[in-house]
Amino acid sequence: MDERFAEHLEHPVARGHRPDGGHDGHAGGALCGDLVRVSVAVAGDTVVDAGFDAEGCGALTAAASAAVDLVRGEALLDAAHVGTQPIAAALGGLSAGKLHAAELVADALHAALGQAAWHDAQLAADPGRTLVAMSGGVDSTVAALLAGPGAATVTLELWRDPENDAEASCCSANAVRAARAVAHGLGLPHLTLDLREPFREGVVDPWLAGHAAGLTPNPCVGCNGRVRLDAMVQLADRLGAATLTTGHYARTTPDGLVRLAADPAKDQAYALAGLDPATTRRLRFPLGEHTKDQVRALAREHGLTVADKADSQDLCFLAGTGRARFLARHGGLDDRPGDVVDTGGAVLGRHRGAHLYTVGQRRGLGLDGTGTPLYVLHTDPAANTVTVGDRAQLATTRIALDGLRLHRPAAAVDRAKLRYKAEPVACRLEDDVLVLDAPTEAVAPGQVAVLLQGDAVVGHAAVSASRLHLDGVGSPTEASSAAA
Template sequence: MLGLQAHFEAPVARGHSPAGGYTGAAGGAACGDLVRVSLTVEGDRVVDAGFDAAGCAAAVAAGSAAVGLARGRPLLEVARLGPAEVAAELGGLVPAKRHAAELAADALHRALGAAARATAAVPAPTAGTRVLVAMSGGVDSAVAALLASRGGEQAVAVTLELWADRDHDPEGSCCSASAVRGARALAHGMGLPHLTIDLREEFRAGVVQPFLDDHAAGLTPNPCVRCNGHVRLDAMLELAGRLGARSLATGHYARVVDDGAGPLLRAAAEPAKDQSYVLAALAPATLARLRFPLGELAKPRVRELAADAG
């Protein structure tokens, strides 16, 4: 731990942008603070990182702390870093300055997710298996992660950032930046590494615009079928492969069975919660890599499991 003053006066890799690196930024709020982190991932490790920051001394120090904590470390260890670790590296922050640690963590994770998606090659664990778990921050995905980790597998959480619209509640909507932060905090609280994938462009091009076009043409599109079939799950399964994860678990209420000829999608045990219809476009090869831990459970039981876990 260097402390806030040391990180401010002699920041780690400030102004350094690794060649071929991936960049994430956070800030631009009323306070004017902005942190930008760039990093490179080779194999299973963050091999280089740098940052820049504008605003108060705490923002500069937090960017330095985040980069110092990430450089040279395994990707899945860096995925466990959050505002608490950044603040601890600074010797603690007063409440008025804690936002600096949050900005640095946000920027770090945006860069980390982009790099992991493009260049990571994490080997499968030598003992046991690894599962990637989709987490939205809600109770269903949290219990899915809980059940996956209780099964003895190494669970890694992932959250998708799908939406940002300054004119239409960008912070309160599902899969917004604030929802991603909430999901990350929940995953870290469960002891899980967490990655973020920015799919805002893909979501707008592959789901929103086709929905608008179909609606204008007098059709009745189902955006959830398109989103799950061509945007969300494809991206997460690709990431799972890069992270050495054998499967992807989600909080959908659905089941997959094998009739001897291959995987088949089946309705959830609780008909009122069934979500199999939004997965209807998935190919058998995709279904074979998916797991739905809630498929046999009723919603009251899911709430009980969440309450028992605290």
């Protein structure tokens, strides 16, 4: 046993101590039997005090003691460099079997540092400092690389669920640990910000409620507009950072509006439509002029291990769970069989639950033997019916909007994106009605309409659920069915 390990094990630093005004970070659980709490207090730009408690193996106690010793009295951003490897090194090195203890302690330490920084830190303003939103994927890593050596990084933990695929989620505890390793590999300080409670309240609960009401909500617009980016801008203020850098494929206008990215295939402006211009003016999108292939090439050129890491494909809180299972487990929306009907009310088949279907959906209806392809025109959660019809009945040229928010006059609106991956469609805005130049199919109540002037996002709204589309390509009955 190395004498440094023995010293921390036999005479642990600040075990049982919780500093006045400190903030806690926790890690571990029933699966491994190891539990650790690290508490830190920050004043100004310094970690003024720290302490810990640990239950489990001796390596966990030694690692927590070493971590507290490493950060006590240090500058906050210096403490944010302390991760698994520095903790292990402070103990004279750890075997593979004991390295897990250092990982858990690093998890707890960075959660504590993040909360302390968000609430209590006040670093001097540095116009050259940026805070980088680090997910640990290739996009955020290259954004951090392009941000330069003066950057600090932060990873958000938004969701924790034992049923999730922790490797596929971009916001789980596993993802936070991976992102921290990437940031430290770039020589950058890293903090963890636990936003699970505001994420549940501001993103997941409205998404569940939307499905219960028969809507097609887009949680990413609300998450970016009300939870993630505003929280990180607040942290940037605490750290004296002038800007927040992200790996989104987007650009900005001189007056602080989001613009579409240069690469239409990767454009993420739709998901950023909910941002306030005051927030957008603080953002930097270094990937906005790049293609994905160019970003991966930059990562390979700099020897980054994430160069070929696959993109996350699911909503972050679904990762590996499946929408139906998630709705049942977290929203109480279990399977509820009901009738599939045509526009005249004739029963054509049965469905699993109206909340599982959305306007424009064809698969999963179990109606393949009807001859003509049928699509969902309308769902009624109260009656638990799903109304179907042919494709022509999905088309509309007028869309009523709810919650309209504009950053420029209504007359400026000349295009709209009605889905994340959809091409913008030419249109004009008349009061709170979007008038399309050509018919568009499968516009679902609750989905976000992102309003554009050229390539600038000048507003957004939700497709109305309480008012019908004002006309359709088909008959009035068909238009009502498609839009209710």
